[in-house]
Amino acid sequence: MSLETISPASMDTFSLSQPHTFNEFAESRSWEPGWLADYRHDCWEKFASLPKRILKDERWRFSPRTRFGFDQISGLSLPKESLTLAVPSLSDGLSIDLFDQLLLEEPHALTLLTKLMGPDLGADDYSFLTGAFAQTGFLLRANKGVAGVSPIIIEHQEPEAGQIAFHHNLIVLEANTEVTIVERFVGQANNPGGCISNLLKVQLGEGARLNRIVIQECSSKATIVQMENFNIGKNAYLNSTNLHLGGSQSRIESKGILKEPGAHFEYGSVFLGNEEQLFDQRTIQVHEAPHCTSNLLCKNALRKEAKSIFSGLIKVDEEAQHTDAYQTNRNLLLSSEAEADSLPGLEILANEVKCSHGATTSRIDPQELFYLHSRGISKVEAEKLIALGFLSESLLNIDHQETRDTALNALADAFSS
């Protein structure tokens, strides 16, 4: 079998719940290094031993979990088309490579992938399956002191209907580096719905800075599962700004771990929901070390029958004195059938802390609407303006102008559709 791996056609009974699916897959990858084979096997075993049906899993509270099932999936996507890079000229010591390519050229570079954890916020099935089946992903590395000037663009392609793409990614920034990446999730507008399971592990060394912008514009039928775990070192800074537009159902799990003093985690998320879109977002800010700060702002605007779930937790360990941590969830409901669920949590074990969370869910202020109305702006247009203003707050903070414009335009386009 070729390195291109098995196509759906090569396996007549592809099913992620059948052991033979994995066994055949593993066989087709027999050329891989032993440690990777072991890792895949281990992940598969963990997946297979997950309880089949958990009645009450707090990590899935309010979520219609069946929408994230595997029944409709009949094959794996081809890795080559699944992930592409647009790389500016890179400084020495800064590199970005694809998983499949590295596997041939420098397999050892991937071992860290198997050692770092995922966010572990509930989607254990997707997490283990990604570990078991991923054939692609990107590996971004920056050696000490290197700074990238232009953003690196990474494009995750939604697979054809019925297929699933597993991407297993790693970012390792050594001390005093700075990199900006833009991850785009794209799909064909009329695609009847593929699935992307994306697992990202990030490790920032002392004083490293990572700016990450995610723009997700998959088809309206796609299933998207994003799992990301950010390990932030001493005086390191991580800023992740996320715009979610496409997909029929998305599950986002983001974990920021402030591992050493001076670490900062900045997270902004924007979701515009339409039709029956489901946006299920789980975040956690883990303060393990003293003198760290984190700030999270998640905004959802919901039209038609869209539903959002925000579940966030700030966890401050006993050692993490002098923590400043904030978490905010704001929901704007634009139709009588939209629904927003909010679970903003705090678990504080240190006392020298400044911590707060806020959650609001409301409609457009009728006074505000009237004001715009009275200036001759139609009701529809006024609603759009207000909602856009509400959502664009996080996006306006994107430093890179071109990316900022891209994000703002994508948001405005989504509103007009």
Add this chain to the structure above:
Amino acid sequence: MNSLKIENLQASIEDKAILHGLSLEIPKGEVHAIMGPNGSGKSTLAKVLSGHPSYKVDGGSATLDEENILGLEPDEISRLGLFLAFQYPMEVPGVTIANFIRAARNARLPEGEKVKAVDFYKELYEHMDDLGMDRKFTARSLNDGFSGGEKKRCEILQMSMLSPKYCILDETDSGLDIDALRVVSEGVNRMRNPDRGILVITHYQRLLEYIVPDYVHVMSEGKIVRTGGKELALELEERGYDWIKQEAVA
């Protein structure tokens, strides 16, 4: 002798020495001013004398009417009669001004005794009227959401209500507009009497136009480097602090 007497005081914070052998005596009935550039240790002196737990005394002595105050708890020093008007008064949500001052007054009485509410409020209102404070203030939380001027007035109100033997005013003029400065200064001047010593710490000469000191001391690098009459303040205003520093070095 009845005075606040400081001799060769040395103090540090987090192993950084700030006061390098400071000596000063403020007899009852006098008003002294300490002026000095930022970072000269003026506020440290106020904190050390009040027993702030972050500062460490490395040597020297400080007595209040010949009674040692170094090493005592802040509340013990306060009850001995030293009052510090803070540069940045702390906000204490939920604790009303009236209840706070009452608790402080009760702390000065023998155990089990309490101030009578009627007398207390009468006195409180008189002082508030003097300071031009609305009586509604008594029900507000201590310094919580106060403007800079309101905070400073509240400090002077506490000072009047606790009638201390010695007062230290730490940069009381900072953040005050001219009207507030006048009201606050009048409050302090009302408290001038032969049984009370007052130490005014300030960066600017302006305050001393309202509270006219008997003596002016210049502080630099943790020491008193020059002492003079009130005219010294004017000289400093004109010439700045640099010439003092240079003289001190020379």
Add this chain to the structure above:
Amino acid sequence: MISPSQVEVDRDKGNFHYDTDYSFDAGIGLSEDVIRYISEVKEEDPWVLDFRLKALKTFEKKPMPTHWATEDLKNINFDVIRYYLAKGQKPSRTWDEVPDDVKNTFERLGIPEQERKFLAGVEAQFDSEAAYSRMNEELEKEGVIFVGSTEGLKEHPEIFRKWFGKVIPTSDNKFSALNSAVFSGGSFIYIPPGVKLAQPLQAYFRINAENFGQFERTLIIADEGSEVMYMEGCTAPKFETSTLHSAVVELVALKGAKIQYVTVQNWSNNVFNLVTKRALAEEEAEVRWIDCNIGSRLTMKYPGVILRGRKARGEVVSIALANDGQHQDTGAKMVHAADETSSNVVSKSISIGEGRSSYRGLVQMPGHLKGCKNNTECDALLINNNSQTDTYPAITVQGDANSVQHEASVSKVSAEQIFYMQQRGLGEAEAMSLCVNGFVNDLIREFPMEYSVELKRLIDLEMEGSVG
């Protein structure tokens, strides 16, 4: 109004007990026989026995809610608890008739004195049954009913049966099922239309026996346009082994009625306090839960209001104080089920030493409703390095015509605040106490005068030894 200094309180006030001979004892452990015994002793109607037996089945089937709640629940051993202990089933109408040991208990707790001073009615429960129950005669003439659960179901079924177990179904949770199986005592109250009680009704719940479970059942029905304030206090001695208190409290506020339910709980540190409290508010009715949780090993209590009528209002005001070895897991549930309903939750918790306070909230607003509002604020104060606090709200809002706002913050008393207060002559402990009292001050004002004084002193006593 009484002057504050007359109210004698002590954190240790409840820590005493008398050896008491019980005439009725259902023995140790839980079984169908125990339930039949309780029902027989109480001479209950067959439907009540049926209700109990069904509840026992539900209790046995229900798992412990440890998928979200603390594992400490697993330390409750239902097999060693005594479920029913009583000297008799009929409460006395005068204190003179109350047996001496029981009377002495309540006198030490100050109940008869409070009754004389400011209460419209009192019920004093000693283990499983009320030992004393009496209400102002004029209120009786106006048709106010204030009796125990047994009497309520037997003598006034036409009033109480309709609502009994309807606000909180047996199957609501494991402990509501347990209570439904073995309930005894509590208050059944009916306020006729338009009757507004000027003075509060009070119940006092006393656990006296070791290894005992107290399962009182309270049902308050405020008919149209009526108003009532009900206060409950609770204590237990400090035993070596743990004690279980598991009440079910149902409130029904009919059109335009107002109910205020005030709790000051001062359990000893061995009590598992697992209480289900919920109210139904009809059109323009108002229900306020005013709740202070001090003491106990574990308290789980989330008073709720189902806002079923237009413009109904619900409120939870709560203070929780968790000291070493204690977990106060409290919160609020607001279920909006009619247009223009509003709810408000204000919760403040203080964690001292290794104490842990948790807030759990639930707010629901379905999409077919309009003009609903909820506002929730929860603030936590941490005193020591090893104190803990958690906040777990769950908010569901549908539709574009409602609004919800939730805010939570965590803070501590800063060293600079303490220094500032010390500089004015206050001792460190006193300064700390003043700060803590300041933190909850706005909520303490919501309690009746007699209770707010007691509360402040309880807080001061809890603060002792927390500094230094």
